[in-house]
Amino acid sequence: MKSIIPKKDKIMKYKTLEDKLPEKRFPKKDIFKKDGTLKKDFYEKELVKLQIQLVKLQNHVKKTGERILILFEGIDTAGKGGTIKRITEHLNPRGARVVALNKPSDIEKTEWYFQRYVSHFPAGGEIVLFDRSWYNRAGVERVLNFCTHEEYLRFMRQCPRFEEMIVDDGIKFFKYWLDISKQEQLRRLQSRQTDPLKMWKLSPIDMESHKHYNDYQKAKEDMFLATHTAYAPWITVNANDKKRARLNIIRDILSQIEYEGKDEDMIADSKIISMYHHTN
Numbered sequence: 001m002k003s004i005i006p007k008k009d010k011i012m013k014y015k016t017l018e019d020k021l022p023e024k025r026f027p028k029k030d031i032f033k034k035d036g037t038l039k040k041d042f043y044e045k046e047l048v049k050l051q052i053q054l055v056k057l058q059n060h061v062k063k064t065g066e067r068i069l070i071l072f073e074g075i076d077t078a079g080k081g082g083t084i085k086r087i088t089e090h091l092n093p094r095g096a097r098v099v100a101l102n103k104p105s106d107i108e109k110t111e112w113y114f115q116r117y118v119s120h121f122p123a124g125g126e127i128v129l130f131d132r133s134w135y136n137r138a139g140v141e142r143v144l145n146f147c148t149h150e151e152y153l154r155f156m157r158q159c160p161r162f163e164e165m166i167v168d169d170g171i172k173f174f175k176y177w178l179d180i181s182k183q184e185q186l187r188r189l190q191s192r193q194t195d196p197l198k199m200w201k202l203s204p205i206d207m208e209s210h211k212h213y214n215d216y217q218k219a220k221e222d223m224f225l226a227t228h229t230a231y232a233p234w235i236t237v238n239a240n241d242k243k244r245a246r247l248n249i250i251r252d253i254l255s256q257i258e259y260e261g262k263d264e265d266m267i268a269d270s271k272i273i274s275m276y277h278h279t280n
Helices: 008-018 040-064 080-088 149-168 182-194 204-211 213-227 242-255
Strands: 067-074 096-099 126-131 172-179 234-238 273-275
Touching: 040 080, 040 126, 040 242, 067 080, 080 096, 080 126, 080 242, 149 172, 149 213, 172 242, 182 204, 182 213, 204 213, 234 242, 242 273
Parallel strands: 067 126, 067 172, 096 126, 172 234
Antiparallel strands: 234 273
């Protein structure tokens, strides 16, 4: 099995490219607000540039018949849906699908756990983005006791083998975990309570997730230890600033796939995007 840790020369190349990021080249007062978050004008200009690259990527995927599968995970309000919306905003919906499944039906509960997810996998020429995925079992189901301990342990055993088959079949596979602080999650939940355009996002489970914030962090670490592999590594995202998270997730996806018309200087900010690395 190949090493997950990047080589020194590769790290140096990344650092050189990172220095070219506009957030690092231009005066901070032109890029960031006083609270350290991105200014709206800068964000929107950068987003359009990246969305043009995404359209080029989709044209390449359609032409070559490649299959791309991207999972977005994270605690409630982490920004998964907003990120997916910006990625797909200008893509052809016939070749870019979003999958956000409801809780399983009574029949689905009797099936192999991964079965209902496989039916939504990309065909040739498709990009599929999961807004939450099979990792529900290692997160919300475990923390809120929606599954048995035996079901949880079975998932943790089977998941790495399941994902190895995905990659072995030639699907380009990405796993992003959007991480936010407990304070930021509370701020976003309160915003949903008062904003009439966001109230539909709020559910009883959202409030429960805040009460169990520390339990989710423990479940996440256990999940990473069991499912972070060389063929399907976890990419963690500092998502306290939604705008920076969105830009850098898109940059990371684009940087890992070759396509015609690609910006070869594409790279994500390592302060925002990083491969999971366990520390004792």
